[in-house]
Amino acid sequence: MDEIDTKLIKLTQDGITLTHAPFANIAKELGISEEEIVTRFENLQQSGVIRRFGASIGHRAIGITANAMCTWNVPEDKVEEVGAIMAGFSEVTHCYERPRYPDWPYNLFTMVHSYTREDCEKVAREISKATGISDYSLLFSEREFKKTGARL
Amino acid sequence: MVQLDQIDKDILNSIQLDFPVETHPFEKLGEQFGIPEDEIIERLERLSNAGAIRRIGPIINTKKTGGISTLVAAKVPENRIDEVAEIINRYTEVSHNYLRPAEYNIWFTMSAPSEARLIQILDEIKAKTGCDLINLPTKRLFKIGVKFNIR
Numbered sequence: 450m451d452e453i454d455t456k457l458i459k460l461t462q463d464g465i466t467l468t469h470a471p472f473a474n475i476a477k478e479l480g481i482s483e484e485e486i487v488t489r490f491e492n493l494q495q496s497g498v499i500r501r502f503g504a505s506i507g508h509r510a511i512g513i514t515a516n517a518m519c520t521w522n523v524p525e526d527k528v529e530e531v532g533a534i535m536a537g538f539s540e541v542t543h544c545y546e547r548p549r550y551p552d553w554p555y556n557l558f559t560m561v562h563s564y565t566r567e568d569c570e571k572v573a574r575e576i577s578k579a580t581g582i583s584d585y586s587l588l589f590s591e592r593e594f595k596k597t598g599a600r601l
Numbered sequence: 602m603v604q605l606d607q608i609d610k611d612i613l614n615s616i617q618l619d620f621p622v623e624t625h626p627f628e629k630l631g632e633q634f635g636i637p638e639d640e641i642i643e644r645l646e647r648l649s650n651a652g653a654i655r656r657i658g659p660i661i662n663t664k665k666t667g668g669i670s671t672l673v674a675a676k677v678p679e680n681r682i683d684e685v686a687e688i689i690n691r692y693t694e695v696s697h698n699y700l701r702p703a704e705y706n707i708w709f710t711m712s713a714p715s716e717a718r719l720i721q722i723l724d725e726i727k728a729k730t731g732c733d734l735i736n737l738p739t740k741r742l743f744k745i746g747v748k749f750n751i752r
Contacts, residue, residue, distance in 0.1 A: 464656030467645050469638065470625060483624040490622045490659065499659040503620040506613060506749050510652035512602050513749055518701060518708065528741070536744035544743035547672065550735050553705070558672075558737075562749060588701035588708070594686040595698040595709070598660065
């Protein structure tokens with residue numbers, strides 16, 4: 450990643466303009482062609498610096514208002530297998546293994562987004578059935594104090 | 602709530618993962634959906650103004666850009682929730698912060714250039730609030746948030 454890549458990300462991370470040629474002004478500012486911008490984004494994605502280039506959805510605005518953090522107590526030797534099954538659910542947007550603590554037994558975390566709490570609970574039941582993990586807890590978000598994407 | 606017609610839904614389901622990164626992306630989307638470029642732009646403007654689209658741009662992988670991140674849970678007494686949430690929010694390193702009623706009830710994510718900085722922030726929050734915190738960094742990643750199925 451060179452200096453132009455960094456500038457390119459900084460100039461686009463808050464969103465490109467909805468115009469016929471959204472990269473034209475950025476290209477001018479960086480002194481490169483629009484085609485080079487396209488190539489640079491392809492390379493940035495290939496190297497994993499950016500996960501994707503696309504739309505971030507305001508899921509609450511379109512009615513996907515329920516979001517549950519499902520936390521699962523999974524035996525260590527099952528984590529790999531169970532994590533893969535959980536990740537396969539389309540309603541699961543994030544799936545991670547995290548450490549346990551004396552008062553926190555849950556080591557797998559899945560975020561489930563859907564239209565209603567009942568939908569989320571249903572998905573959790575389906576995941577439980579598919580994985581055989583019955584010790585789990587659903588934490589619904591009741592208030593959002595802050596939400597921002599990662600920025601350079 | 603934003604009212605979406607079928608074309609809006611199809612566009613939204615498509616451009617989360619398959620946005621055409623080209624010199625004229627909206628022209629390309631027009632071809633893809635069989636509607637004029639101007640209509641694509643009008644629809645995207647309407648969806649952006651209504652909050653259905655937050656932005657169209659690159660989604661950064663903080664791990665690759667040298668940052669590290671973590672999830673933290675705090676045990677906060679009911680009557681101190683606003684105060685503690687506000688202390689946590691003051692850190693620009695905090696990206697998400699939610700109330701999730703349970704024993705550990707305030708859940709926030711942070712990212713910073715170094716682990717030392719994350720630990721420093723955690724120590725400061727502990728000192729300022731007196732609340733119990735558990736630090737839950739990712740040990741293994743199975744999936745990272747991408748696509749909402751809009752129906």
